[in-house]
Amino acid sequence: MGKNGGPSRQSEAFVQLLLDEGLATRSQIQEAREVKARSGAHIDQTLASRGHLDSETLVDVISRVWKLERASMDEVDSDFARQWGGQLYIAENWMPLKQLPDGRAVVATARVPDEDRSDRIRTALGCDVVFVAATSAQIWHTILDVFGPEIADQAANDLWNRNPVLSARTVASRGQKVGLLLLAIVAIICLILWPVETVIALITLTSLVFLAGTAFKFFISLRGARFDLVERVSDREVAELDDGLLPRYTVLVPVFKEANIVAQLVKNLGSIDWPTNRLEVFVLIEESDHETRDAFDASSPPDHFHVITIPAGHPQTKPRACNVGLFFATGDYLVIYDAEDTPEPDQLKKSYISFQRGGEKTVCVQAALNYFNSRENVLTRMFSLEYGYWFDYMLAGLDSLDLPIPLGGTSNHFRTEALKGLGGWDPYNVTEDADLGIRASALGYRVGVVNSATMEEANTSIPNFVRQRSRWIKGYMQTTLVHARRPAALMREIGFWRFSSFVLLIAGTPATFLGVLPFYVLTVLSLALPPEFVGQFFPYWLLWICFLNFIIGSSIMVYLSMMGPYKRGTFALVPWALLNPLYWILHSVASYKALWQLITKPHYWEKTEHGLTNQTNHD
Structure with a gap:
């Protein structure tokens, strides 16, 4: 713009050259000027994003207008x-x-x-x-x-490099290794000298952990049902925003071997309601992933979409790719989306308003996840039930009590500078989101939840589900080990109740899943075999504890799953919650796989395949 608010000489020369050489029509120029009046987007950006002007032509034109080589x-x-x-x-x-x-x-x-x-x-x-x-x-x-x-x-x-104690690059510290070794030696000695008593003690301890973990989730979810702590941003507030005053926003989309859905990604994220001159979408593609890169280039992405090539290196994980994206990010705010995500168009604006309300202590705003293929099969129904109670009740309950919130892996909106201050994501932790939530809590930051949803693809395949959940559970184990290196310091930083929440949720979740299969087996054996036979090995009170754990724990999780559909209005899913005990068997299988991988290949990122559904977001 010129000093008087009109078009600058450079802008007029640029437009005239486009017209003289037939690179744009007067109607296209007029359309671009109308977009500029509404959003502040430069004319060249609008022409490029509409497909009227490619990058090579753009640099050729500006070099002539600026009279530069x-x-x-x-x-x-x-x-x-x-x-x-x-x-x-x-x-x-x-x-x-x-x-x-x-x-x-x-x-x-x-x-x-x-x-x-x-x-x-x-x-x-x-x-x-x-x-x-x-x-x-x-x-x-x-x-x-x-x-x-x-x-x-x-x-x-x-x-x-900043603080090795907080990094999962070291799986277990020297002290943890020594402690675990001593514990294993003591357990072996006890099994040799007092086998029955030792087994009884282990089963009793596991039973208490199982019951404590499920009871904690039940209490927090009931607490969340009493509050609607989701940050409610109205459509009117969104409409009142002045696009010309909005800050810059960065969108990071880490993809790996996603050639089959990358074109859909461009379409889904292309509908985000934010001025394109203040929006940068970085698609993070690994250096070796030529197929996804070729598919992205063939999808004719808008001009504010950019590929950031992730240099080859170790570990090859999503958080490492996101850290590369963070290096290039120029936005005041930043959000993560997965390749298959379809966020509501106004999600960035709602999150921005939430940040303004929450003040500087709100480091992250989490949008809810929902699934467009929730009714495709039994697994997708269970997946949707689980996420319903998690996002609509658990997060609200944690927030109401000011407890640490483990972030989801997508639709996390951050203050960029605060995220950099936290050290970004830990690339060695395969649930970098949960770890980041704990680190944020330790520094006194708050995580909010906004009334906006991102549609995703629910897992349709059991093998794919086990791969995904084993990675998540392994990450919870990693996060537990990382923060257990300094338990006294963590308790001082976040307080006793937050520390207890961390133990029950982050450490308790893998422990609960590891206990599922043994409890189910003991319950079935105690019911199927003659009492006098079972009584030779285990006291009846122990079998009753296992049986009650099975009944109480399963009933709690069935009830929580039934709660999930109420806020989302998907009442047809409610009866499927009765299958939750079977669903937890899959979690238990995944937990044992996670434990094995924690020992053998702790930093391996188990890839979740996307694009397996037969449904689309418009079905």
Whole structure:
């Protein structure tokens, strides 16, 4: 814009060149100007996002309008460029490419190099500059090439370097290994000397843990049923937002081997209601995943969608990819979506309003998850019942008591600077979301829940379900081990009741699932075999405890599952809650797989396949 608020000379020259060379029609220009008046999006961004102008044409036009040469991004002097910070280049959309013999720096810029911009860059570099024209995407990709090793190392090890005690890179500390070894030795000795008494003691202890875990979930869910602590943002409040005053928002979408659904991803996230000149969507694709990259390129993504190539490295996990995305993020706020997600279009605006209400202590706003294929088969029905009670009752109950909330793996909205202050995600923890929720609580931050939903694909396959749940349960085990290294410090930081909640929810969940199969087997044996035979091995009071645990624990979880549909109006799912005891058998199988993987390959990311459903989000 010019000083009087009208179009600048650069803007007028840009438009005239497009018209003269037939690169855009007057109607397309008028449409772009109307979008700019509503949202502030630049004309070139609108033309590109509507498919009227490709990136190559864009850089050609701006180089002629700005009277600059086009940047040769393959002629970068990496040693010269690395003298300054990659995140500075990202934030300001420029990058030094090389130094000329006369001492001047060749600088690629994606913004018009007016007097103010030129002075800032000369001051930053300490020398005179020669500008060349480039797009933001060209600059980002070059930054990734130049700073790739540093970015990869930071993404994998930043938390470890800051505070190794909080990183799951070390599965168990030396003290934990010694303690577990001593415990195993004592258990073996007791089994040899007092086999029956030891087994009775182990079963009794496991029984108490099982009952405590299910009772805790029951109490918290009933508490949540009394409160509607979801941050209610009305449609009127959303409509009253001024698009011209909205901050910048970053969307991260980590994908791996998702070529079959990446086109749908572009369609789903393309409907987000946020000004495109203040929205960046980073699709995070592993360096080796050429099929997904090709499928994304073939989907004709809008111009505010960008691929960030994740450098090869260890561990190859979703949180590591997200940390690379966080390095490039320029938004004041940031959200994570999975490849199959369909968020409600106004979710970003509702979350933004929630952040304004919650103040600086609200570090994250969690949207609920729902499933478009909930009635596809028995497993998808059970999946939907479970998530109904979790998001509508458990989270509300935890929030009402100011207890730590384990974040979900998707639809988490963050204050970007606060997220960086927390150290980002732990790439060695396979449930990085739960771990991040505990770290946030330790620093006094709050997690809110907003009245917006993201539609996902419920798991349709039992093998795929077991792979997914074993990863989640293994991550809970990792998180337990990480924070159990300093239990006294954690209790001081978050308080006794929050610490107790952590133990019952994060540590208690895997312990409960590990106890399911043994309890079910003991219950069946005690009912099927003659009492006098069973009594030779176990006292009747112990069998009654196991039986009551089976009845009480199963009844609690059936009841909680039945609660799930009420706030969502999916009452046809209620009878299916009676199958919850069978559903928990799958969890128990997954928990033993998780325990084995924790020992053999703790940082392995068990891939969940998507796109297996026969239904669509519009069925």
